[in-house]
Amino acid sequence: TRIVVLPGDGIGPEVTNEAISCLEMLSDHFELGLRFEEHPFGGAGIDAHGDPLPETTLHACRNSDAVFLGAVGGPKWDKAEKRPEVGLLGLRSALGLFANLRPSRVIPGLESFSPLKASIATGADVLVVRELTGGLYFGERTQSDDFASDLCTYSRVEVERIAHVAFQEARRRGSKVTSVDKANVLATSKLWRRIVEEVAAGYPDVTLDHMYVDAAAMALVSAPGRFDVILTENLFGDILSDQLSVIGGSIGLLGSASRGADGPMMFEPIHGSAPDIAGLDIANPAGAIASAAMLLEIGLGLHEHAAMLNNALEQVLLDGARTADLGGDSTCSSFGAQVREKLQ
Amino acid sequence: TRIVVLPGDGIGPEVTNEAISCLEMLSDHFELGLRFEEHPFGGAGIDAHGDPLPETTLHACRNSDAVFLGAVGGPKWDKAEKRPEVGLLGLRSALGLFANLRPSRVIPGLESFSPLKASIATGADVLVVRELTGGLYFGERTQSDDFASDLCTYSRVEVERIAHVAFQEARRRGSKVTSVDKANVLATSKLWRRIVEEVAAGYPDVTLDHMYVDAAAMALVSAPGRFDVILTENLFGDILSDQLSVIGGSIGLLGSASRGADGPMMFEPIHGSAPDIAGLDIANPAGAIASAAMLLEIGLGLHEHAAMLNNALEQVLLDGARTADLGGDSTCSSFGAQVREKLQ
Ligand SMILES: CC(C)[C@H](C(=O)O)[C@@H](O)C(=O)O
Ligand SMILES: CC(C)[C@H](C(=O)O)[C@@H](O)C(=O)O
Numbered sequence: 208t209r210i211v212v213l214p215g216d217g218i219g220p221e222v223t224n225e226a227i228s229c230l231e232m233l234s235d236h237f238e239l240g241l242r243f244e245e246h247p248f249g250g251a252g253i254d255a256h257g258d259p260l261p262e263t264t265l266h267a268c269r270n271s272d273a274v275f276l277g278a279v280g281g282p283k284w285d286k287a288e289k290r291p292e293v294g295l296l297g298l299r300s301a302l303g304l305f306a307n308l309r310p311s312r313v314i315p316g317l318e319s320f321s322p323l324k325a326s327i328a329t330g331a332d333v334l335v336v337r338e339l340t341g342g343l344y345f346g347e348r349t350q351s352d353d354f355a356s357d358l359c360t361y362s363r364v365e366v367e368r369i370a371h372v373a374f375q376e377a378r379r380r381g382s383k384v385t386s387v388d389k390a391n392v393l394a395t396s397k398l399w400r401r402i403v404e405e406v407a408a409g410y411p412d413v414t415l416d417h418m419y420v421d422a423a424a425m426a427l428v429s430a431p432g433r434f435d436v437i438l439t440e441n442l443f444g445d446i447l448s449d450q451l452s453v454i455g456g457s458i459g460l461l462g463s464a465s466r467g468a469d470g471p472m473m474f475e476p477i478h479g480s481a482p483d484i485a486g487l488d489i490a491n492p493a494g495a496i497a498s499a500a501m502l503l504e505i506g507l508g509l510h511e512h513a514a515m516l517n518n519a520l521e522q523v524l525l526d527g528a529r530t531a532d533l534g535g536d537s538t539c540s541s542f543g544a545q546v547r548e549k550l551q
Numbered sequence: 552t553r554i555v556v557l558p559g560d561g562i563g564p565e566v567t568n569e570a571i572s573c574l575e576m577l578s579d580h581f582e583l584g585l586r587f588e589e590h591p592f593g594g595a596g597i598d599a600h601g602d603p604l605p606e607t608t609l610h611a612c613r614n615s616d617a618v619f620l621g622a623v624g625g626p627k628w629d630k631a632e633k634r635p636e637v638g639l640l641g642l643r644s645a646l647g648l649f650a651n652l653r654p655s656r657v658i659p660g661l662e663s664f665s666p667l668k669a670s671i672a673t674g675a676d677v678l679v680v681r682e683l684t685g686g687l688y689f690g691e692r693t694q695s696d697d698f699a700s701d702l703c704t705y706s707r708v709e710v711e712r713i714a715h716v717a718f719q720e721a722r723r724r725g726s727k728v729t730s731v732d733k734a735n736v737l738a739t740s741k742l743w744r745r746i747v748e749e750v751a752a753g754y755p756d757v758t759l760d761h762m763y764v765d766a767a768a769m770a771l772v773s774a775p776g777r778f779d780v781i782l783t784e785n786l787f788g789d790i791l792s793d794q795l796s797v798i799g800g801s802i803g804l805l806g807s808a809s810r811g812a813d814g815p816m817m818f819e820p821i822h823g824s825a826p827d828i829a830g831l832d833i834a835n836p837a838g839a840i841a842s843a844a845m846l847l848e849i850g851l852g853l854h855e856h857a858a859m860l861n862n863a864l865e866q867v868l869l870d871g872a873r874t875a876d877l878g879g880d881s882t883c884s885s886f887g888a889q890v891r892e893k894l895q
Contacts, residue, residue, distance in 0.1 A: 280735070292735045322773045327666045343687075343703065348738035353707040355742035359687065363697040389786070391624065391636045394692035398699035422823075424794035425802060428772060429666045442733070446790060450768035458769060479766075 208241050208507065211271040211471075213248035213264065216284075216291060217480025218490035218539075219277025225492035225543025226499040227275065229519075232547050233503070233512050248298070249279025249291035249480075259287075259294025265301055268471060273506040274302070276475035277495065281482040291480075300340050303467035305365065306372040307337040308505075309448040309477055310462075313455045316525050320456025320533055323428070331431035333451055334380060336373040337444025339465055341365045342395070344441045361395045361440065363402055368468070370406035373438035374413050381435035383414045387423045387443055399440060420447070427451055452477055457532040459491030460524075462498030464505045472506045474498040484531075488538045491530040496520050496546055519549035552585050552851065555615040555815075557592035557608065560628075560635060561824025562834035562883075563621025569836035569887025570843040571619065573863075576891050577847070577856050592642070593623025593635035593824075603631075603638025609645055612815065617850040618646070620819035621839065625826040635824075644684050647811035649709070650716040651681040652849075653792040653821055654806075657799045660869050664800025664877055667772070675775035677795055678724060680717040681788025683809055685709045686739070688785045705739045705784065707746055712812070714750035717782035718757050725779035727758045731767045731787055743784060764791070771795055796821055801876040803835030804868075806842030808849045816850045818842040828875075832882045835874040840864050840890055863893035 212227055214220035227243055234241035246264040247255040255261065259279070268274050279291040298304075312332035313321055321328035338361075346358030370386075377384045386403045388396035400417055407415040418426065420443045426433060427450055439447060452458040458478045466472040476494030484490055497520060504513035523545045529535020530542055537545075556571055558564035571587055578585035590608040591599040599605065603623070612618050623635040642648075656676035657665055665672035682705075690702030714730075721728045730747045732740035744761055751759040762770065764787045770777060771794055783791060796802040802822045810816040820838030828834055841864060848857035867889045873879020874886055881889075 290735065296736070322668060322671045323666055324668055344736055346700075350738040350742065354704070355738040356690075356702060356704040357737045357739050358700060358702055360698070360700040389789075391634065392640070392688055393701045394694040394699040395701050398694065421789045421793035424768070424790045425797045428794060429797045443790075445733075445765045446768045446787075449765035450772060450794065453769045453773045 208239070209271045210241055210243050210502070211267045211274045212243050212245045213274065213276045214245060214251070215248050215277040215279040215480065216250040216281045217278055217482040217485040219249070219279065219480055221485070221488065221490050221539045222476060222492040222495035223275065223277035225539060225546070226495035228543060229496055229516055229547055229550065230499050230502070232550055233516065237512060239509065239512065248276070249294050250281050250284045252294055253284055253287055253289070253291065259289055259291045260297045265298065268298065268302060271471045273471050273502050274473040275499065275502060276473060278476065278478065278480035280480045296344060298473070299465065300345065302470055302473065303340065304465035304473055305338060305340045306369055306466050307339040307444065308376065308464045309335040309337060311335070311448070311451045311455055314460070314521065314524060317456055321454050323431070323454055327430070327432070328454055331454055333431060333434045333437060334376055335437045335439070335444055335448040335451060336369065336376060337448060338365065338369040338440045342441035359393070359395050361398055363398070366399050366402040367406055370403045370438060373436050374406065374410040377413045377436040378410070382412060383435035385423070385434055385437050386415065386417050387420050387437055387439040387447065388417065389420050390417070391419060395440070403438065423447060424450060448477065457491060458494070459530065459532045460493045460497065462494050462501050464498070464501045466505070474502040474506060488540055489531045490539045491532050492539050492543050493520060493524070496543070515550060519546050522549050552583070553615045554585055554587050554846070555611045555618045556587050556589045557618065557620045558589060558595070559592050559621040559623040559824065560594040560625045561622055561826045561829040563593070563623065563824055565829070565832065565834050565883045566820060566836040566839035567619065567621035569883060570839035572887060573840055573860055573891055573894065574843050574846070576894055577860065581856060583853065583856065592620070593638050594625050594628045596638055597628055597631055597633070597635065603633055603635045604641045609642065612642065612646060615815045617815050617846050618817040619843065619846060620817060622820065622822065622824035624824045640688060642817070643809065644689065646814055646817065647684065648809035648817055649682060649684045650713055650810050651683040651788065652720065652808045653679040653681060655679070655792070655795045655799055658804070658865065658868060661800055665798050667775070667798055671774065671776070672798055675798055677775060677778045677781060678720055679781045679783070679788055679792040679795060680713065680720060681792060682709065682713040682784045686785035703737070703739050705742055707742070710743050710746040711750055714747045714782060717780050718750065718754040721757045721780040722754070726756060727779035729767070729778055729781050730759065730761050731764050731781055731783040731791065732761065733764050734761070735763060739784070747782065767791060768794060792821065801835060802838070803874065803876045804837045804841065806838050806845050808842070808845045810849070818846040818850060832884055833875045834883045835876050836883050836887050837864060837868070840887070859894060863890045866893050
């Protein structure tokens with residue numbers, strides 16, 4: 208089983224290293240046969256090949272069983288002709304990864320790290336299903352000195368396939384989908400709402416409601432417990448999933464999975480490359496480790512091994528290990544080592 | 552002085568009634584000479600004239616010194632050819648109201664109503680300066696059974712004028728502007744960032760920083776105290792100002808002002824029409840009353856009278872009056888009456 212590893216930029220390599228070490232340990236011990244190959248991507252791709260998504264990297268991803276990504280971007284490449292983020296969008300698009308799954312929850316025992324009151328945070332457990340290859344991110348752009356435009360488009364097929372993912376995920380959770388749009392203003396949102404309702408007819412066991420994106424942004428602060436699965440388009444999903452990510456105490460804790468109709472899936476922590484703390488060995492590898500668990504679970508169907516890794520991670524957190532983002536002094540590498548100790 | 556009053560739909564008329572009664576009282580007592588005339592708008596406009604923005608209403612607004620709006624929208628008109636929201640967008644556009652000012656703060660003494668921990672909520676005081684007549688809200692749309700598109704555009708002039716508003720507002724507050732965009736992806740955001748930097752050069756006394764919208768959505772939950780003025784485009788401003796509105800405990804507490812280069816300004820609570828509680832006399836009129844105070848302050852330059860109204864409102868809240876949104880049993884009308892008692 209071939210895993211392509213894209214450590215990327217900033218803290219990407221550090222957290223990737225901890226996560227992959229966990230996977231290697233599981234693979235060795237249980238003879239899972241995972242093979243890892245590293246490729247340059249993002250800023251590292253620009254440095255190595257003058258392209259954030261080098262041809263060799265894309266080729267390796269296409270021929271892999273799963274892709275693991277650290278993080279990309281940084282001020283060093285802000286003026287690059289093709290920025291690291293362009294490579295990320297290009298990879299999502301090339302692999303057809305239209306569905307981005309971002310689970311956020313307040314881990315029992317860690318409520319005190321939430322910026323929300325415990326009464327509001329406790330029990331919050333939301334999966335954002337974000338459309339990842341359409342909308343404003345991929346529309347035609349124009350740009351001059353005095354004017355710019357971005358086009359947002361959605362087609363029936365694009366909405367249908369992501370809606371199916373959301374309803375299917377909901378069946379494995381709380382059986383409730385909240386579709387988020389701005390249908391009181393946008394044409395794409397009107398289409399979105401109409402097609403989501405059509406798809407919903409095939410899932411009578413799942414409850415569907417609709418919310419405007421502004422109302423959803425409110426409700427995620429005042430009552431996150433009311434949500435189960437949030438289904439939304441690319442840009443709204445970017446904003447809402449990040450907003451949601453902090454209610455558990457730190458964005459550093461969360462992983463994500465992206466998938467298409469077939470082909471390799473991609474797994475990455477949802478935090479960014481955090482250039483300001485890169486190389487200091489203080490980043491939180493929990494999000495990367497959670498992503499590695501998702502790789503086992505969703506990418507390879509290795510449910511038991513995924514559960515082992517998740518349990519080890521949660522145990523280490525409950526034991527009190529805390530990186531700097533959670534006010535502690537665990538290092539990135541010591542945190543990773545603790546998880547691997549638990550695994551043993 | 553001619554004030555056009557648009558009670559609108561849902562709880563709009565109830566809260567408007569309380570707010571205008573406060574203004575009438577001040578006008579009578581201090582001989583401010585305010586004259587009020589009511590016009591149908593939104594769903595009420597559709598019911599009266601088949602148009603959410605009837606010609607007579609628009610004409611009255613154009614010829615007024617200020618416009619006061621309750622709220623528009625409701626399921627009754629969701630299938631209307633022109634929905635109430637279309638009337639609102641049309642009015643903003645017709646009056647050239649490109650700048651929407653949405654202040655949010657955690658009122659000292661009311662910290663316990665915030666969904667955020669007191670340690671995080673205390674002292675938060677943010678003004679969102681939202682561009683209101685451009686972006687995705689006003690771009691060309693296409694729509695068919697299987698496809699839809701919305702165009703987002705910004706021009707130099709549109710960005711410049713709203714940036715000036717933000718920097719000028721910042722001078723009267725904490726002298727700090729955070730410009731929010733998605734410049735790592737969108738062409739309009741790249742233009743936005745470049746022009747905001749140019750405008751900033753004329754305000755060396757104001758600090759400017761930039762944040763991506765996803766990062767801003769996080770920071771507004773985890774550290775709202777880091778913000779002073781947030782400057783952003785139409786859709787991001789819609790989402791972020793609503794998100795921010797709940798940190799003070801209830802969106803029902805907040806007012807807003809919209810203005811153009813010249814001509815009448817518009818004032819409205821930022822909450823919606825809340826059709827589910829319309830007519831029950833349980834809505835919170837505080838947001839409408841706060842908007843009335845902004846009308847006095849920003850619209851008419853009556854600083855002392857604005858301060859009186861604001862103080863009366865805050866006193867009533869500190870005395871413990873609470874409508875249902877804050878868990879109390881004050882009615883809309885009794886709350887308004889209490890504010891007017893304080894005014895006396
Ligand atoms: C880096 C950026 C292009 C990306 C996005 O907006 O999709 C990131 O914020 C994310 O959410 O994965
Ligand atoms: C009703 C709707 C069109 C409006 C908007 O999105 O601008 C509202 O949400 C607001 O923020 O005033």
